[in-house]
Amino acid sequence: MAHDPSGFLKHPRVDTPKRPAAERVRDWRPIYLRPAPDAVPTQAARCMDCGVPFCHTGCPLGNLIPEWNEFVARDDYASASERLHATNNFPEFTGWICPAPCEAACVLSLNSEPVTIKQIELDIVERAFEQDRLPPQPPVARTGRSVAVIGSGPAGLAAAQQLTRAGHAVTVYERDDRIGGLLxxxxxxxxMPKDIIDRRLAQMVAEGTVLRPGTP
Structure with a gap:
């Protein structure tokens, strides 16, 4: 059953909570806290499922935002994760650091506060990891071809993951002593905590991608 299409009229925008400033100045831990479990589906229910969803064009990746908002509003996080990963290899990276141009493009922002798209995206992928919904996806068959990816920033890592899953033997070369580049x-x-990167790298290694840091 679809969520209530009038949710944007009933629920105000509630931003991701922050740690107190007096606490934040004492460490380098993340600024933002996790929202309450029921808060994110409520925020997703504010999505109007527009006939022309400008959030698609606002997002550089073309994320299927209304689709995974609908699944989250219905508390179907498994389907939401599948739709999110259909266009984004690493939604946890964008969920932490993207400036969210999709929210600026949200039609609801014309006369109200936009949907908390970035908050919803991050909640989807965090729940997917916590519930073991993101197992490694090694290729079914190998092509016999080898690919070298130079640089281990998000673009290089995404290319490496896609090529590995397609069956190629992929090696990522990085001049720094650890994989991740600008991330x-x-x-x-x-x-963005660095264990977020390490968690995804472990998945890639399990799929067969070879990582070679310290290779200038």
Whole structure:
């Protein structure tokens, strides 16, 4: 059953809660807290499922935002994760650090506050990891071809994962001592904890991608 299409009239926008400033200045831990379990489906129910969803064009990845909003509003996080990963290999990265141009493009923002798309995206992928819904996906068959990916930033890692799953033997070369590129060394921990990267790298290695840091 679809969620109530008038949810945007009933529920105000509620942003992701932050840790107190007096606490944040003492460490480098993330600024934001996890929303309450029932808060995110309520926020997803604010999505109007527009006939022309401008959030699609606002998102550089073309994420299927109304589709996974609908699944979250129905508390179907498994389907939401599938639709989210259909266009984004690493939604946890964008969920932490993307400036969310999709929210600026949200039609609801014309006369109200936009849907909390970034919050919903991050909640989907975090629940997917917590509930073991993101197992490694090694290829069914190998092509016999080898591919070298130079650089282990998000673009290089996404290319490597897609090529590995297609059956190629992929090696990622990174000049720094650890894999991650700008994600690892250009973004402070309070914006994105580095265990977020390591968790996804473990999945990629289990799929067969070879990682070679320290290779200038």
């Amino acid at each position: 690892r060394y250009g973004i402070p921990d309070y914006k």
